[in-house]
Amino acid sequence: MGGDRWAAWNAAKRAWNATIHLVRCRIEKVFGTAKRSYGLARARCLGRPRVSLQVHLTFIACNLRRAATLARPQSA
Template identity: 60%
Template sequence: MAVGRVRRKIEKIFGTCKRSYGLSRMRWIGIAKAGLQVRLTAIANN
């Protein structure tokens, strides 16, 4: 039960980032640049 609650919160955040901030596709190629995009999106979402 507790795992489901935590997962629900996290999946909601990921869904919002994918829908609203374009994380369904990476803008740049490469691990470092993709990581930068994810971090900047997390900052914008926070």
């Protein structure tokens, strides 16, 4: 009785997750790296403008590191 109640919702949720899985996977890796390696797990200050500045500077640092990695010559 209770299993049929959510069957349609669960099927719709699975279908939705299957469509966004590839995009979400790539984005969540970036946020996980920012939290783990760049200190975004906690805000260093209070207030929206300052926290926004911290987030922007953090992702600038992430992008600079990524650019340096991509610019490095590939070894064969």
